[in-house]
Amino acid sequence: MKSVLIIGGSGLVGSSLIRLASNNMNVFFTFCKNRYEASTSKSFFLDLLDKQNSAANLIKSLSPDVVVNTAAFQNVDYCELNHNMADQLHVKSTKEICSAVKFLITNKSITGQVIAIDSGQNLNWKTPDIIGTKE
Numbered sequence: 001m002k003s004v005l006i007i008g009g010s011g012l013v014g015s016s017l018i019r020l021a022s023n024n025m026n027v028f029f030t031f032c033k034n035r036y037e038a039s040t041s042k043s044f045f046l047d048l049l050d051k052q053n054s055a056a057n058l059i060k061s062l063s064p065d066v067v068v069n070t071a072a073f074q075n076v077d078y079c080e081l082n083h084n085m086a087d088q089l090h091v092k093s094t095k096e097i098c099s100a101v102k103f104l105i106t107n108k109s110i111t112g113q114v115i116a117i118d119s120g121q122n123l124n125w126k127t128p129d130i131i132g133t134k135e
């Protein structure tokens with residue numbers, strides 16, 4: 001079964017995607033401030049503003065077939081007033097996510113294994129087939 005990681009699964013678009021994808025995919029999703037549970041899926045806490053490269057770590061750990069990023073600040077006025085945070089969430093994090101996906105595409109031997117996950121917060125993503133692979 002193919003797998004999908006939905007970043008921003010606790011949001012309006014993300015939660016709808018979880019329901020749709022759960023019919024025929026193995027679904028992983030993330031939440032940030034609003035913990036969200038879906039009986040058919042596995043959830044992970046992810047704060048794209050934490051600058052710990054955690055989105056890349058999660059993507060590499062799960063090695064999903066598909067990644068969908070719906071994480072966003074919806075309030076345009078808030079983005080205007082908090083330009084750096086908006087830039088981090090909408091631009092820098094998106095680049096980080098794309099870079100992690102590219103890493104998986106160019107390293108097809110990586111199967112991904114979720115190891116040492118502590119409530120979705122502490123990810124030890126260095127699985128045996130990733131160790132030694134150059135980024």
Ligand SMILES: NC(=O)c1ccc[n+]([C@@H]2O[C@H](COP(=O)([O-])OP(=O)(O)OC[C@H]3O[C@@H](n4cnc5c(N)ncnc54)[C@H](OP(=O)(O)O)[C@@H]3O)[C@@H](O)[C@H]2O)c1
Nearest residue numbers: 008009010011012013031032033034046047048049071072
């Ligand atoms: N809703 C629509 O009708 C619609 C239509 C077309 C396009 N869009 C676009 O689709 C995207 C998502 O829209 P939406 O309506 O689903 O928004 P939403 O309900 O506000 O959801 C936003 C998602 O982003 C997550 N998020 C926010 N800050 C985060 C952070 N620092 N780190 C990680 N995740 C974070 C939220 O997680 P938490 O809630 O857990 O904090 C939530 O899951 C936006 O770009 C929007 O413009 C929406």
